[in-house]
Amino acid sequence: MLKYIIPLVIFIVMAVFLAVGLNLNPRDIPSPLIDKPAPAFSAPKLGAPSETLSQADMKGKVWLFNVWASWCVSCRSEHPILNQLAQQKAAVIVGLNYKDEPDAAKNWLTQLGNPYDVSIMDQDGRIGIDWGVYGVPETFVIDKKGVIRYKHTGPVTSQDVQAIFLPLIAKLQAENS
Amino acid sequence: MKILMLVLLLTLSGFAGARVEYREFANAEQQQAYDDLISELRCLVCQNQTIADSNADLAKDLRRQVYEMLQQGKTKQDVADFMTQRYGDFVLYNPPFKAKTGVLWVGPVVFLAIGLIAVLAFVRRNKTPATAEISAEKRKKIHSLLEKGDKS
Numbered sequence: 001m002l003k004y005i006i007p008l009v010i011f012i013v014m015a016v017f018l019a020v021g022l023n024l025n026p027r028d029i030p031s032p033l034i035d036k037p038a039p040a041f042s043a044p045k046l047g048a049p050s051e052t053l054s055q056a057d058m059k060g061k062v063w064l065f066n067v068w069a070s071w072c073v074s075c076r077s078e079h080p081i082l083n084q085l086a087q088q089k090a091a092v093i094v095g096l097n098y099k100d101e102p103d104a105a106k107n108w109l110t111q112l113g114n115p116y117d118v119s120i121m122d123q124d125g126r127i128g129i130d131w132g133v134y135g136v137p138e139t140f141v142i143d144k145k146g147v148i149r150y151k152h153t154g155p156v157t158s159q160d161v162q163a164i165f166l167p168l169i170a171k172l173q174a175e176n177s
Numbered sequence: 178m179k180i181l182m183l184v185l186l187l188t189l190s191g192f193a194g195a196r197v198e199y200r201e202f203a204n205a206e207q208q209q210a211y212d213d214l215i216s217e218l219r220c221l222v223c224q225n226q227t228i229a230d231s232n233a234d235l236a237k238d239l240r241r242q243v244y245e246m247l248q249q250g251k252t253k254q255d256v257a258d259f260m261t262q263r264y265g266d267f268v269l270y271n272p273p274f275k276a277k278t279g280v281l282w283v284g285p286v287v288f289l290a291i292g293l294i295a296v297l298a299f300v301r302r303n304k305t306p307a308t309a310e311i312s313a314e315k316r317k318k319i320h321s322l323l324e325k326g327d328k329s
Contacts, residue, residue, distance in 0.1 A: 028222060032265045039263075099234065125238045132263035134221030134235055 035156040043120040063092040065140040069100040070108040070134040078155035086115035095119030
């Protein structure tokens with residue numbers, strides 16, 4: 001009897017491991033920045049390069065930091081979701097226009113709508129490195145104290161908005177700054 | 178004609194090296210540190226390549242970051258810390274041993290041990306020779322059969 005049980009157990013263990021492995025997303029790398037203060041930046045605004053925005057300007061607000069680019073294909077699928085989210089005015093949405101041409105970026109926003117309260121430009125990708133960006137689009141949620149509370153890698157779907165973003169934003173809005 | 182050929186060859190050689198950035202270093206140690214670092218850091222876009230191997234945009238940016246930090250007099254450890262603070266231990270091809278990476282380091286040893294034990298157990302079990310009682314009558318038959326076999 002044992003002769004049959006042992007291989008069966010080994011098989012089940014392997015099957016479980018492989019099944020879990022197949023369902024893991026290798027692109028989902030846990031960010032060490034969670035619960036850390038948002039990395040400092042000061043960057044020119046898209047469309048108004050003479051003005052700059054820094055992370056300190058966002059103190060006291062719950063904000064989303066969405067990394068996007070006009071060359072990024074998955075950003076296109078994410079865009080309508082962001083537009084919807086922006087309409088709900090749950091939180092300030094700041095865009096990080098990552099390694100993009102300002103003109104192409106501006107065109108993209110006129111064509112597809114602009115969900116961002118403001119977008120800043122990161123043409124050489126240095127802000128991206130500071131924020132640990134490796135796959136566009138990425139979305140961070142930052143609380144009133146300027147601490148990163150959540151990071152989403154890849155396009156945000158409407159399920160993500162309902163299940164993760166809106167509840168988290170509501171919770172963070174209730175916190176004291 | 179020879180000059181034309183030379184020009185052609187020189188242009189071609191330029192292409193061959195175009196993919197790797199030309200970097201100047203203050204000394205050989207710094208060059209060594211740079212080479213070591215870029216072959217120990219993972220490109221997070223193409224995850225099975227180091228930033229030395231990868232031509233992805235992010236890899237280029239990270240190489241530039243490494244170079245600049247070394248130019249500023251930062252040590253290898255400083256650069257590695259800088260990267261892990263932003264990208265986590267995953268960015269290192271040689272991650273430090275700690276609770277989170279324990280399975281990664283110990284796992285293969287454990288599996289090897291399990292394998293060795295299994296092999297040992299299997300060998301032990303089959304070591305006891307198969308002895309069977311053979312009657313004198315059968316022995317005779319075997320002998321006669323063997324002899325017959327030899328003749329034919």
